[in-house]
Amino acid sequence: VYLVNNDVPPGPQRYEGHRAIWMQQIDLAAFKPVGPRRVLIDGGVVPAKNPIWIEGPHLYRRDDWYYLSDAEGGTGPQHSQVVLRSREVWGPYLPYAGNPILTQRDLPDDRPLPITNAGHADLVEGPDGSWWAVFLASRNYQQRHYNTGRETYLLPVQSQDGWPVILPAGQAIPYALKAPSWMQGDASQAPSTGNFVDRDGFDAPTLRSGWLQVRVPKQPWADLSLRPGALAVHPLPENLDTLGNPAFLGRRQQHLRFQASTGMTPPTAGVAAGLAAFQNEDYWYFLGVRSLGRDRVAIFLEGRDGSGVTRTLASREAPAPTSLRLKIAADQGRYAFAFDTGDGRGWQSLAGEVDGTVLSTERAGGFVGALLGPFARDERALRSK
Numbered sequence: 001v002y003l004v005n006n007d008v009p010p011g012p013q014r015y016e017g018h019r020a021i022w023m024q025q026i027d028l029a030a031f032k033p034v035g036p037r038r039v040l041i042d043g044g045v046v047p048a049k050n051p052i053w054i055e056g057p058h059l060y061r062r063d064d065w066y067y068l069s070d071a072e073g074g075t076g077p078q079h080s081q082v083v084l085r086s087r088e089v090w091g092p093y094l095p096y097a098g099n100p101i102l103t104q105r106d107l108p109d110d111r112p113l114p115i116t117n118a119g120h121a122d123l124v125e126g127p128d129g130s131w132w133a134v135f136l137a138s139r140n141y142q143q144r145h146y147n148t149g150r151e152t153y154l155l156p157v158q159s160q161d162g163w164p165v166i167l168p169a170g171q172a173i174p175y176a177l178k179a180p181s182w183m184q185g186d187a188s189q190a191p192s193t194g195n196f197v198d199r200d201g202f203d204a205p206t207l208r209s210g211w212l213q214v215r216v217p218k219q220p221w222a223d224l225s226l227r228p229g230a231l232a233v234h235p236l237p238e239n240l241d242t243l244g245n246p247a248f249l250g251r252r253q254q255h256l257r258f259q260a261s262t263g264m265t266p267p268t269a270g271v272a273a274g275l276a277a278f279q280n281e282d283y284w285y286f287l288g289v290r291s292l293g294r295d296r297v298a299i300f301l302e303g304r305d306g307s308g309v310t311r312t313l314a315s316r317e318a319p320a321p322t323s324l325r326l327k328i329a330a331d332q333g334r335y336a337f338a339f340d341t342g343d344g345r346g347w348q349s350l351a352g353e354v355d356g357t358v359l360s361t362e363r364a365g366g367f368v369g370a371l372l373g374p375f376a377r378d379e380r381a382l383r384s385k
Contacts, residue, residue: 001026002089003033004068006055009042017052018043021070023059023090038090044072045082045095052078056120059089067164068093069101071119075150075367078105079119081135083164102135102155102166104173109143115173116140117150123157123164127182131157133166137173138361141256141332145360147279148253149369156180192254202231212250212371214278221247221376235271235376240284241304248276250371253330253359260372261327264289266297266320270380275326277335278371282306283364285313285354286375287326287337295320299339301351305358314351319343328372333357 002023009020024037044051056071069083080100084093104118121135137153138146153173157164167173176194191198200208202224213222223232231249238246251260260275266289267273274288286302300315318341325340327347335356338347357363359370 001028002059004040004057004059006053006057006070010039014043015050015052017074018050019052019054021054021057021068040068040091040093041070041084045084045099058122060123061089063162065162066093069121069123069164071121072100073103073105073119075117075119075136077109077116077144079103079117080105081119081121081133081166085163096163098160098163098165098169101164102133103169104137106170107172111172113175114140114143115153115175116146118153118167118173121166126180128180130180131159131164132180133157133164135166139256142357145333145357145362147330147356147359147361147370148256149361150367195255201229203229207249210251211373212252213245214248214250214371215243215245217245222249231374233273233374233376235267235273235378237378237381239310239377240276240278240286240375241281241310243281246375247377248278248371248373248375250276250278250373253277253370253372255330256332257330259327259329261325262374263323263325264374265323266291267376269293270378271376272379273374273376275328276371276373276375277328277359278373278375279359279364279369280366282308283358285328285335285337285358287328287339287350288375288377289324289326289339290379291320292317297321299350301337301354303354303358305355306363313354316348316350330356333360335359 003026004023006019007022020039021041023040024033025035027034044054053074054070054072058069060067065085066089067085072082073080080103082099083101084095086093104116115137118137121133133155136150140146221234226232233247236247238244269291272288272290276286278284289299297320301313321341327338329336333356335354336352337350340347
């Protein structure tokens with residue numbers, strides 16, 4: 001049993017992103033490394049070209065060959081997957097002449113509906129003996145932006161002269177393809193790809209696994225027992241810009257074009273509540289409602305764009321309704337925020353053509369994508385200050 005990982009090279013780093021793949025044997029009984037730790041790859045498959053971020057190694061044995069597959073090029077438009085092989089587990093490992101075995105960097109940037117940043121592949125064998133690759137990639141808009149984070153893809157693996165090839169050079173990753181034969185059958189879970197509608201009636205004793213919280217809660221604030229068939233969010237003083245745990249429950253944005261809406265009762269005095277679109281504490285939007293007293297409410301849109309300042313982008317007063325609906329809609333980099341107070345006028349726009357690139361990895365950093373969901377903030381402590 002061996003541990004393979006990336007680390008700094010054994011000698012001086014010749015350039016930014018210069019890394020090496022190391023290997024060491026593992027004693028499973030003692031669960032600790034034993035013996036020498038050695039370098040299998042220094043730099044990448046063509047060291048003279050100064051390849052960056054060789055990482056994510058996987059080692060396979062098949063037909064008396066040891067195959068070493070790695071991500072290379074950094075998690076961006078130059079990302080790729082490469083493969084090397086050796087007759088001996090410790091090498092030397094020689095690269096496949098047709099590397100990379102997966103990339104999208106050789107395709108035009110302005111192609112329609114691009115899937116980019118492809119790499120970090122793992123190879124798996126199905127029950128029928130067929131081989132498949134699961135890997136990470138992103139769906140971009142405006143060439144470089146993506147709000148849906150890094151996503152998991154599946155493609156068949158072909159053998160080319162004894163080498164595994166995921167996708168020939170110059171070929172685009174398809175949005176849909178025929179599933180493996182051993183995966184045929186009725187769906188047993190909620191859809192996670194393609195076009196779908198998903199509604200949560202909050203009628204189960206616990207939250208669905210798709211709901212996420214930001215960091216670790218210090219106290220319970222998401223309550224399904226107060227009103228069966230509804231979610232009660234007990235407000236906390238933490239805003240979305242906190243490094244703590246705000247009372248925000250998020251679901252991953254899964255589409256470039258989507259609508260997310262909720263029905264809610266207006267919050268009590270001193271509380272703001274509504275829907276948030278959240279990437280991190282410095283990049284988010286909050287479509288909220290607060291009481292103004294005298295049977296009036298304010299419906300507002302706040303946001304942060306990395307400047308360190310929370311700005312109110314739009315606001316509207318309305319008679320206090322007994323219930324209302326809020327909606328966030330997006331078309332790639334354009335977001336729109338609307339409300340319906342139940343007065344018969346239906347959806348009313350609060351703000352349209354709002355800059356959605358604020359929630360993209362290109363702007364906000366990270367690879368996790370944006371979250372959408374309910375948020376409640378206790379503003380009484382803020383007012384007292």
